[in-house]
Amino acid sequence: MIQIEELEVGYGRSVVLQGLSMAAEEGRITSIIGSNGAGKTTLLRAISGMVRPRRGSIAVRGARLERMSPREIVRLGICHVPEGRQVFPELTVAENLRLGAIAVGSKVDEARQQALVFTYFPRLAERRGQLAGTLSGGEQQMLAVGRALMAAPDVLLLDEPSTGLAPKLVQQVFRIIRELNRREKLTVLLVEQNPRLALQLADYSYVLVNGRIAASGSADTMESEAIVRSFYLGSAGHGGDAPACPAVVGLGKEQGD
Amino acid sequence: MQRGLAFAILAGSMAAMLSGPARSEPDMSKNEIVIGAYAGLTGPIPLTGAQMQTGWQTAVDEINAAGGINGRKIRLLIEDDQYEPSRAVSAARKLVERDGVFLMTGLGTPTTTVVARYLERAGVPLLFPMGASASQLNQAGLKSLFMAQPAYSSQAETVIGWMVDHGGVKAPCQINQVDPAGEDHSLGYRRAAEKRNLPVIIEGTERGTMDFSAAVLKAKNAGCDMVYTGMPLESSARVVTAADRLGWHPKFVGFTTQADASLIKLLGPLAEGFHAAEITLAPESDAPSMRDYLAQLKKSHPDTPPTFFITYAYASMMLAAKAIRETPEPLTRKGVIATLESWKEADGGLLGPISYSAADHDGKKSLYIIEVKGGRWHKVSDWIDPGPAR
Amino acid sequence: MGQAIVNGLAEGSIYAVLAIGLVFIYKITEVANFAQGEIAMVSAFVAFTVLERFGAPLAAALVVAVLTGGLAGLLMERIAIRPVLGSGVLGPAVVTLGLFFVLHGTATVLWGPEVHPFPSFFGNETLSMGGLLVSKQHLAIMAASLVTALALSAFLRFTDTGLAMRSIPQNRFAARLIGLDVPRLYGLTWMIGAAVSAMGGILLAPIVFLNTNMMVDMTNNAFAVAVLGGLGSLVGAFVGGLILGVVKNIGVIYFPTEMKESMAFVIVLVVLLFKPEGLFGKPQFEKI
Numbered sequence: 001m002i003q004i005e006e007l008e009v010g011y012g013r014s015v016v017l018q019g020l021s022m023a024a025e026e027g028r029i030t031s032i033i034g035s036n037g038a039g040k041t042t043l044l045r046a047i048s049g050m051v052r053p054r055r056g057s058i059a060v061r062g063a064r065l066e067r068m069s070p071r072e073i074v075r076l077g078i079c080h081v082p083e084g085r086q087v088f089p090e091l092t093v094a095e096n097l098r099l100g101a102i103a104v105g106s107k108v109d110e111a112r113q114q115a116l117v118f119t120y121f122p123r124l125a126e127r128r129g130q131l132a133g134t135l136s137g138g139e140q141q142m143l144a145v146g147r148a149l150m151a152a153p154d155v156l157l158l159d160e161p162s163t164g165l166a167p168k169l170v171q172q173v174f175r176i177i178r179e180l181n182r183r184e185k186l187t188v189l190l191v192e193q194n195p196r197l198a199l200q201l202a203d204y205s206y207v208l209v210n211g212r213i214a215a216s217g218s219a220d221t222m223e224s225e226a227i228v229r230s231f232y233l234g235s236a237g238h239g240g241d242a243p244a245c246p247a248v249v250g251l252g253k254e255q256g257d
Numbered sequence: 258m259q260r261g262l263a264f265a266i267l268a269g270s271m272a273a274m275l276s277g278p279a280r281s282e283p284d285m286s287k288n289e290i291v292i293g294a295y296a297g298l299t300g301p302i303p304l305t306g307a308q309m310q311t312g313w314q315t316a317v318d319e320i321n322a323a324g325g326i327n328g329r330k331i332r333l334l335i336e337d338d339q340y341e342p343s344r345a346v347s348a349a350r351k352l353v354e355r356d357g358v359f360l361m362t363g364l365g366t367p368t369t370t371v372v373a374r375y376l377e378r379a380g381v382p383l384l385f386p387m388g389a390s391a392s393q394l395n396q397a398g399l400k401s402l403f404m405a406q407p408a409y410s411s412q413a414e415t416v417i418g419w420m421v422d423h424g425g426v427k428a429p430c431q432i433n434q435v436d437p438a439g440e441d442h443s444l445g446y447r448r449a450a451e452k453r454n455l456p457v458i459i460e461g462t463e464r465g466t467m468d469f470s471a472a473v474l475k476a477k478n479a480g481c482d483m484v485y486t487g488m489p490l491e492s493s494a495r496v497v498t499a500a501d502r503l504g505w506h507p508k509f510v511g512f513t514t515q516a517d518a519s520l521i522k523l524l525g526p527l528a529e530g531f532h533a534a535e536i537t538l539a540p541e542s543d544a545p546s547m548r549d550y551l552a553q554l555k556k557s558h559p560d561t562p563p564t565f566f567i568t569y570a571y572a573s574m575m576l577a578a579k580a581i582r583e584t585p586e587p588l589t590r591k592g593v594i595a596t597l598e599s600w601k602e603a604d605g606g607l608l609g610p611i612s613y614s615a616a617d618h619d620g621k622k623s624l625y626i627i628e629v630k631g632g633r634w635h636k637v638s639d640w641i642d643p644g645p646a647r
Numbered sequence: 648m649g650q651a652i653v654n655g656l657a658e659g660s661i662y663a664v665l666a667i668g669l670v671f672i673y674k675i676t677e678v679a680n681f682a683q684g685e686i687a688m689v690s691a692f693v694a695f696t697v698l699e700r701f702g703a704p705l706a707a708a709l710v711v712a713v714l715t716g717g718l719a720g721l722l723m724e725r726i727a728i729r730p731v732l733g734s735g736v737l738g739p740a741v742v743t744l745g746l747f748f749v750l751h752g753t754a755t756v757l758w759g760p761e762v763h764p765f766p767s768f769f770g771n772e773t774l775s776m777g778g779l780l781v782s783k784q785h786l787a788i789m790a791a792s793l794v795t796a797l798a799l800s801a802f803l804r805f806t807d808t809g810l811a812m813r814s815i816p817q818n819r820f821a822a823r824l825i826g827l828d829v830p831r832l833y834g835l836t837w838m839i840g841a842a843v844s845a846m847g848g849i850l851l852a853p854i855v856f857l858n859t860n861m862m863v864d865m866t867n868n869a870f871a872v873a874v875l876g877g878l879g880s881l882v883g884a885f886v887g888g889l890i891l892g893v894v895k896n897i898g899v900i901y902f903p904t905e906m907k908e909s910m911a912f913v914i915v916l917v918v919l920l921f922k923p924e925g926l927f928g929k930p931q932f933e934k935i
């Protein structure tokens with residue numbers, strides 16, 4: 001569904017993603033794991049149109065996204081739940097949600113989407129009149145996801161939704177992501193730093209190291225979590241772009257069928 | 258080394274400045290007199306600048322068409338100073354030092370204030386500039402400056418005095434713009450009030466004030482029956498409308514600035530009864546000097562109405578020509594100054610009688626009162642000449 | 648005293664009209680528009696030209712002026728403001744200051760420095776209420792500024808577009824991310840803010856006479872009012888305008904009239920000393 005080829009993205013003089021290629025299948029949960037600064041957020045921003053790629057292509061159902069504005073991409077049904085929640089602090093929960101629908105215009109049934117959000121996040125229904133800036137971190141995360149859902153997307157880009165949440169809450173958020181994927185037929189692209197969680201949830205995973213895909217595979221085909229973890233922790237520890245270890249490269253080759 | 262050089266240059270220029278008055282005069286050409294002028298042709302007062310230019314040029318056209326002054330044609334050089342004192346000084350410098358003008362005139366009180374000091378040092382007569390300030394110009398004691406526009410202090414004193422003596426006013430007060438001109442207006446008002454044992458009520462307002470309600474309300478509550486407005490024309494009009502909104506209709510009075518058709522245009526019926534001062538003959542006058550002037554203006558600038566500034570500029574240029582004509586040969590700047598200082602009730606043409614002496618270069622204080630009646634200005638007094646300065 | 652208060656309300660409502668447009672633009676785009684008053688002046692001149700040159704009826708001229716103001720705001724945003732939006736607070740402020748001079752200079756070239764009478768929609772009559780006098784024109788300005796403040800507040804509060812506008816200054820990144828058309832909303836904001844000031848110019852011109860300098864002093868006061876009312880509050884701008892007008896007019900009873908203009912800034916200073924966010928401003932959430 002999302003097909004990315006030879007993507008190069010940078011800020012100013014620095015190049016963050018260097019010729020990255022990957023795919024995310026329709027109706028699946030695809031995860032991207034990688035250490036700090038690997039370029040995960042940059043990748044999501046490139047897909048949602050918040051940064052303009054220098055080279056390469058991003059195609060979704062045949063539509064090319066590289067030159068589209070965030071607005072056009074949202075209207076294609078691709079919604080980005082950003083890192084750090086990014087809610088509108090001085091607006092109420094209800095207003096934050098409404099904005100998600102307003103942005104895509106009359107295409108969505110606002111009441112229906114809101115009901116949907118409230119069934120997944122009953123807490124938001126309780127707090128609908130509260131200012132978003134006064135919500136707890138977990139509630140803000142729910143709001144950020146809920147706001148994206150208001151646009152009735154079919155692709156959800158989630159950037160580290162577990163950050164700063166208590167383990168129990170993390171489990172809950174991940175359960176909801178899975179339900180959204182199963183019941184609402186949402187294609188999910190999930191960025192995570194925690195490889196165990198990501199592999200557990202995702203149908204397919206990519207390991208991102210210094211702006212390149214270093215490994216990929218499904219949870220079962222990924223030989224062991226330990227390899228992945230040691231690989232990417234080790235590589236992050238060196239901070240350089242050391243050549244990927246053969247085992248993992250082998251994994252990478254299995255993709256694409 | 259550097260410092261020594263700088264000092265030498267400084268000392269040299271100081272010496273040059275000090276020796277200004279002793280500087281030799283340019284050799285007079287037998288067939289030409291160059292007159293310089295500074296005026297704001299662009300900047301904040303381009304309209305006034307253009308009118309002054311029209312008036313000066315009309316006079317020069319008339320003089321040259323009649324063969325010039327004693328055989329010498331006038332060449333008029335006008336420099337745009339954008340109504341900025343520093344630019345005006347540069348303009349005057351250029352006119353004096355490069356173009357070798359014989360004498361100068363100009364437009365603007367702030368510009369004239371500084372130019373007059375430069376020309377005083379250079380020994381170049383500055384004749385009848387448009388502008389007025391009792392302390393800075395009219396009564397500043399400058400040897401080379403001759404004024405034909407009464408200081409605002411003497412205008413205010415004369416006009417307010419007349420309103421009390423002949424206009425039925427018992428409690429005059431004043432609303433001024435807070436600036437040097439406003440100070441001049443208060444000075445004259447204080448003199449007029451003092452002389453008649455009246456209390457002094459002055460409200461000062463900022464330049465650019467749009468709403469005069471506060472000042473007007475204070476004047477109303479102070480029991481004034483006349484308000485003298487020492488400010489630009491449109492501000493005076495705002496004072497009148499502010500009073501009207503308070504249902505207050507005292508007598509309103511201004512000076513030469515308000516003596517203009519645009520006051521009537523702005524105020525409509527509210528202008529009725531507004532008094533102001535006029536220092537030149539009115540276009541309706543049947544004096545021969547007025548007939549000549551209107552005829553020449555029609556020839557030089559068809560379709561241009563004889564506004565105050567055009568009339569003043571024309572009249573002052575004719576006056577300068579008169580001074581040159583009456584100066585015996587060889588024509589020198591000192592000679593012109595001596596001629597002017599000898600004038601006693603000389604015929605100033607459109608400007609009425611003019612007198613100067615060695616001690617008093619504020620020669621023209623005469624004015625007459627006009628009032629708006631039926632949508633037009635009407636002369637309501639004869640020439641009033643308050644006499645020599647105290 | 649009573650009359651001074653009424654005069655103050657009248658004067659203050661003029662500051663309010665301008666301050667409302669100023670605050671509206673600032674609230675959404677966080678740009679201080681120093682050219683606000685000049686838009687009003689130019690729009691009033693356009694109305695004047697339509698009246699004089701084409702003999703249009705007054706109502707048509709007013710409509711033309713408000714449209715001109717709106718269009719001017721739209722163009723200003725698109726041409727001059729948008730390119731410098733990323734460059735901090737100072738960039739846009741310097742640009743609007745530049746626009747002040749551009750509009751002022753252009754107007755002087757086009758229409759000259761003359762002062763013109765300008766017809767009023769509401770006549771020149773003065774009404775007497777319990778011995779206190781207030782002109783119909785001032786009443787109209789008071790009503791117009793109140794209605795504008797309320798209408799714009801309601802627009803921001805109750806419409807989708809208003810909600811979208813309010814969200815932008817809180818998190819411009821998120822606004823773009825969720826698919827709001829931020830450039831279009833900015834353009835719309837400038838259009839509305841400028842149209843409001845154009846309306847102010849037309850209401851003011853009959854009182855102060857039409858001239859290129861008519862808004863300069865007013866704009867200074869409008870900025871004082873905007874800060875006084877709390878930069879983000881439209882109702883604050885209205886109330887702030889009235890307070891400034893009243894305090895100035897009462898102040899001159901006790902102080903020399905010369906002090907009137909400086910009083911505006913003394914009041915602002917005193918208010919900010921005790922309430923740094925302005926009278927109606929909310930303490931700020933952390934900006935993202």
Ligand SMILES: Nc1ncnc2c1ncn2[C@@H]1O[C@H](COP(=O)(O)OP(=O)(O)OP(=O)(O)O)[C@@H](O)[C@H]1O
Nearest residue numbers: 011016034035036037038039040041042043083193
């Ligand atoms: N706006 C920006 N301007 C310049 N450099 C940036 C910008 N955003 C990110 N970067 C740089 O790009 C690189 C990748 O950043 P990115 O945010 O994509 O990493 P990440 O994988 O999401 O990291 P984390 O797990 O810490 O969120 C980093 O070195 C970062 O410093």
Ligand SMILES: [Mg+2]
Nearest residue numbers: 040041042083
């Ligand atoms: Mg990140």
